[in-house]
Amino acid sequence: xxxxxxxxxxxxxxxxxxxxxxxxxxxxxxxxxxxxxxxxxxxxxxxxxxxxxxxxxxxxxxxxxxxxxxxxxxxxxxxxxxxxxxxxxxxxxxxxxxxxxxxxxxxxxxxxxxxxxxxxxxxxxxxxxxxxxxxxxxxxxxxxxxxxxxxxxxxxxxxxxxxxxxxxxxxxxxxxxxxxxxxxxxxxxxxxxxxxxxxxxxxxxxxxxxxxxxxxxxxxxxxxxxxxxxxxxxxxxxxxxxxxxxxxxxxxxxxxxxxxxxxxxxxxxxxxxxxxxxxxxxxxxxxxxxxxxxxxxxxxxxxxxxxxxxxxxxxxxxxxxxxxxxxxxxxxxxxxxxxxxxxxxxxxxxxxxxxxxxxxxxxxxxxxxxxxxxxxxxxxxxxxxxxxx
Numbered sequence: 001x002x003x004x005x006x007x008x009x010x011x012x013x014x015x016x017x018x019x020x021x022x023x024x025x026x027x028x029x030x031x032x033x034x035x036x037x038x039x040x041x042x043x044x045x046x047x048x049x050x051x052x053x054x055x056x057x058x059x060x061x062x063x064x065x066x067x068x069x070x071x072x073x074x075x076x077x078x079x080x081x082x083x084x085x086x087x088x089x090x091x092x093x094x095x096x097x098x099x100x101x102x103x104x105x106x107x108x109x110x111x112x113x114x115x116x117x118x119x120x121x122x123x124x125x126x127x128x129x130x131x132x133x134x135x136x137x138x139x140x141x142x143x144x145x146x147x148x149x150x151x152x153x154x155x156x157x158x159x160x161x162x163x164x165x166x167x168x169x170x171x172x173x174x175x176x177x178x179x180x181x182x183x184x185x186x187x188x189x190x191x192x193x194x195x196x197x198x199x200x201x202x203x204x205x206x207x208x209x210x211x212x213x214x215x216x217x218x219x220x221x222x223x224x225x226x227x228x229x230x231x232x233x234x235x236x237x238x239x240x241x242x243x244x245x246x247x248x249x250x251x252x253x254x255x256x257x258x259x260x261x262x263x264x265x266x267x268x269x270x271x272x273x274x275x276x277x278x279x280x281x282x283x284x285x286x287x288x289x290x291x292x293x294x295x296x297x298x299x300x301x302x303x304x305x306x307x308x309x310x311x312x313x314x315x316x317x318x319x320x321x322x323x324x325x326x327x328x329x330x331x332x333x334x335x336x337x338x339x340x341x342x343x344x345x346x347x348x349x350x351x352x353x354x355x356x357x358x359x360x361x362x363x364x365x366x367x368x369x370x371x372x373x374x375x376x377x378x379x380x381x382x383x384x385x386x387x388x389x
Contacts, residue, residue, distance in 0.1 A: 004196070004339065004358065005030050006236040008379055010188045018174020019181035021064050024378075028064075029185045032056050042190040055102075057182035059095035062102045062122045066172025068093055075106045075117040078149075091117055094140035100128035101178070105140045112144035115155065121166070126175040130166050134159065195230040221245040221290035237339040237357050241283045241295030247332045248289025262293045269353065270345050277301055277381065281356050283338035297340045297354035302383045333364040 010026045021029070036053045037045070045053065062068055076091040094105045101123040107114045116137065121130045137146050147155050151163075222245040229239050256265070259280055266278045275298075283295035339358040344351060356377055363371045374386040 004236045005188055005192045006234065008236075009234060010185065013184045013188065014181055017177055017180045017184060019061055019065075019177035019184075021061070025064060026185075029057055029060055030189060032060055033185055033189045037189070041193060042186050053186070054182040055097045057185050058122075058124060058178050059097070059102050061173075061178060061181050062095055062104060063093050065122070067122075067170055068104060068120070070172075071104075071118065071120060071169060072106060079108065079115075079117055094142060096135040096137075096139035098135050099131045100124060103131075103135050103140070105137055105142060107137075107142060107146070110144065114142050114144060114146045116142075116146050116148045118149070120169070122171060122173075122178060124178050130162065132162070134162060192235065195235050221248045221251075221288060222284060222292060225284075225292060225294050227294075236341060238342050239354075240337055240339050242335065242337045243284035243292060243294070244335045245284065245288070245290060245333075247334055251286045251289050251291060253286045254291055254293070259293065259296060263296045263298075263353070266298060269348055272346065275345070278355075281338075281359075283359070284336050288334070295338045295340065295354075297338070297356045299356035299377055300381045300383055335362040336360070337362075 007024070007026045007030070010030070011021060011023065014021055014026065033053065036049070036056065042050075072091050072093055079091055090108050091106050092109055094107065096103045096105070098121060101121055104120040104122065105116055106118040106120075107116045114137075119134065123129075145157065147157055148160050149155055150160050222243050224242075224244045226242040226244075227239060228242060230237065259265075260268075263280055265280065266275055269275075277300055278298040279301050280296055281299040282291060282293075283297075284290060284292050337360045338356060339360075340354040341357050342352045343355050345353050358377065359375045361373045363373075371387070376384045376386070378384075
């Protein structure tokens with residue numbers, strides 16, 4: 001089961017409720033949720049665990065907020081003015097749950113005598129008053145004996161009293177953002193998990209596509225070809241092509257003209273400069289000893305070259321060079337799953353075309369152990385490689 005969260009959709013949802021996060025930073029929120037869930041469904045959490053997870057997500061959102069960034073810059077300027085450059089200065093943002101919201105400590109990095117340059121409170125709901133007592137700095141991860149810088153510029157070892165009328169600073173968040181945003185994160189994680197489970201169930205009952213258009217083959221190593229659709233739409237992938245077979249000697253490649261019948265070359269398709277770094281990628285290519293046009297889709301040249309550079313399907317060989325742990329020989333059973341997202345291409349004939357978002361290889365080695373290798377492609381075209389053996 002492979003859970004793929006649609007980060008772009010999550011970031012749009014957060015923006016809609018007034019908790020916009022920088023592009024790509026939603027991954028931090030998802031990582032927090034997945035760590036706390038530890039493979040469980042969101043619905044499996046008890047009331048206490050769920051609240052703890054909501055608090056953790058809210059604290060991370062507070063760290064990302066424009067108000068926190070602005071306050072940190074102001075306090076950093078104070079710190080740099082207070083201390084000479086040769087001694088250095090920094091302001092770190094740490095958070096702790098507080099009654100009705102999240103407490104923020106702005107401090108330096110000393111592990112024994114941290115200086116707390118300032119504090120802020122972010123209410124989870126509009127109108128929540130500032131707590132009468134600050135949380136223990138240890139709950140925010142501060143160690144040692146802290147020193148506070150007061151509003152008058154003095155440094156004291158005892159926590160100063162909280163002001164009767166705290167200064168209000170814009171958070172940059174909508175009034176209900178911190179209340180609603182954590183549930184939006186859990187909702188997307190739950191959707192992704194449901195889609196993964198349903199896709200895995202469908203993969204358990206393969207439908208052979210050997211006679212379907214676009215599945216022409218160049219060799220004889222593929223046993224089955226399966227196409228899987230998520231029943232929960234709107235995710236990061238629209239379809240998954242699964243090819244199962246065994247590795248073998250490299251076979252002759254199909255001519256470009258054969259691929260043109262299924263998918264045009266990117267240069268023929270569009271003159272969009274943002275897509276000129278793309279190439280056509282096979283779910284199961286000739287280096288395996290077979291080649292199919294099923295699942296042919298566009299991907300960055302970097303990923304396509306990774307797939308086409310070795311005695312097995314490319315990146316496994318690269319991974320072996322990097323780790324020394326994977327040795328795939330001819331006759332090795334392999335299952336290849338290529339996840340595809342249809343993206344609009346302006347000015348093209350069909351309007352929407354398939355682009356690869358992830359390729360997963362599952363090998364059964366001679367020892368009986370299983371090796372899994374994955375290429376992930378971000379919406380920006382960044383290529384990452386993972387190997388689990």
